[in-house]
Amino acid sequence: MDKLKAQLAENPNDLQGWLILGQALCQDGRNTDAADALRHAVALNKDDVEVQGLFGETLVSANDGMVPEEAVTAFDAVLAKEPKDPRARFFAALARYQAGDQQGALDRWSALMAESPADAPWVPVLRDQIREAAVALNLDPAKVTPQPLPPEQKEQAQQTAPNAQANAQGNAQSNMAGQDEMIRGMVANLAARLDADPSDVDGWLKLARSYGVLGEPAKALDAARRARERAPERADVQVAYANAVLQTQPRNETPKPLPEEATSALRLALKAEPDNKDALWLLGLDAMMSGRKDEAADHWGKLITSSSRATRIHPVEGRLDALKQAAEAWRRHRPFLKRLFFRVAATHIDRGGPTGFIRRHRPFRFRRRFRADDPQTTAHARRAAPVAARHARRRTDAGP
Template identity: 40%
Template sequence: MLFWIIVAVLTAAVAAFLLKPLLRPGREADAGRAGEAEVYKDQLKEVDRDLAEGLIGAEEAEYARAEIGRRLIAASAGRSASARAMSAARLRQAAAVAVVVVLPATGLCLYLLTGSPGTPDQPLAARLENPGNNIELLVAKAERHLAENPTDGKGWDILAPIYFRAGRLGDAELAYRNAIRYLGVSAERVTGLGETLVASNRGVITDDANAAFREAVRRDPENPRARFYLALALEQAGRRDEARAAFEALQKETPADAPWQPLLREHIARNGGGAPAPAPPGGPTDADVEAAAGMDAGDRQEMIRGMVESLDARLKEEPGNFEGWMRLVRSYAVLGEKDKAVAALREALSAFPADGSEGQQLVAMARAAGLDVEGALK
């Protein structure tokens, strides 16, 4: 009932606002104008009679006619203006009826057809109690719960990976540390903490992150994510032989059809191992490499840039080429074109979401290349 009272009050207020200019008083028709014109006509006849009877001269009669004619014209103009005023007044009345009746009636009918007048209001508290599949409300509900129960480790454990995927790295680190504090250390939690620290440092594996990954491997020696980051830490430290051995060991224990095998082959090749994975369509061939060997630095750079741009164009037509996206993002990063690398990463993640295995490889590779991954995730 309160809803309809508010609607009625608002409708009345809007109608009053719209009616104000329509209800301004207009010029009223002057009923005496018609009689005044008839008097002037009679005066003209009297002038003619006086002239015929010799009571006035011809010059005086002419002046009298001119003056009476002027007044007669003024009276006739007044009648026309009054008629126009009456017509305008009728139009204003019609507009007022439309504002007061037609517009509210039309709005009410549309609301009854398309709205939900019988649906009760749902304040924020009620929505938080029943958030459904709304991730933002689920997070808000969890945050409200943790504000009241800050020692609930399960709540922090749930929020930590959600914060990480949303790019809220500071909140993710806090959530992982609280989950570890209240629930204890687990391989999954310290791996998540390590990945968050790496992301916060733009792909650089800090001592804290390294310690987290070591703890994860100590608790779960087959943890592939932690082992990859430990090998990457060796690579970043310039210990290429140790890094290659770590990547090769991980590759041997990884299924051949695992989606992160190309990434492992790439890092093995980067650290002096076997040849990298064959180039995807649009990438350089053996003939291209042989041709580039005889070029000067400028021509070679132009050739490489042309091949990268060709690969970029091909991937827009074939977005399902995962290895192609890996190579394209890395190539732009090597060329120093960070903006294009981030743009390519954003397109790649639209085909391979960041929460999937391929997307995680893309993100890890981009962070290792020092790209702004958070910008691509927005």
């Protein structure tokens, strides 16, 4: 990489050199430096939509998922030439979402989903974003998520793209083999250096990120485990290990709680750094998917509090608002549910007493709060006894 930088210092108009440097730095996890390199490439060829799209995406990565104004400009330039470009459409909608236009983002993401083949690599991420926007708008995600195109139409859908995009993809593919070989060579050299000097914790983290980008989750997990063994007290190391664990998990259409191996690492990260944003987000997500809504609200509340307004995470705010609304709905309807409980109890308490009532109604909603051996349960049942007696007298008076 140093040799390539020296060559670019002598020849700053080498477009391919800046592209290779930018992508190599991306693979190395140095997104800010990669954005600087790709900025030179964009200046040399503003008409290349592939370069503009890569530059915009790298800026988003360098800004922790936020879409800065410079990235919006890059994606707008792509869409001006290629209105169907999926990457530009996705991030342009994300910029709207982060700016507060949740409905506009949802409409654009839904349109992109309806025009994407089912086996497109961006479909799972797109589905997650649609779910985030729907939750923020108090909508049912299943009703606002359109079905993608059948997988066999992938090739047909790609053929409908304008010729300019096909030319840009062809130019990118012509350099892909050489770039991939160079990047894998850099990763192999880093792995060899770490085998010789395994004490470099940051090196193991860098290797884990590199393997993750290359699509080798097992190797990424092994590298993250090496870093964790050498620096278990570091929050960033524990988060990196948790992320590596998650990369090895199969993707599910329905959200599921995170594996225990990941959550234990995230709890250690929070113990070392109570305001760690990644740990707060992931543990909140795990709590939400496990039904522990109070815990999720607590984690995400801390996450929003610890974030400045400029970097506020809108999906988190949307989920937190949804939790607050659910809690308010429970408080509003609780008196009715309590009256319903006593009415059911009064109808059936004369058949077996409070213990019989609880035993016969184990599927009842309140079974976790009201147990047969709980004094509170007995008190509730006794309060319902006079009502039950009145019901019994009425049935007796009415006759068979």
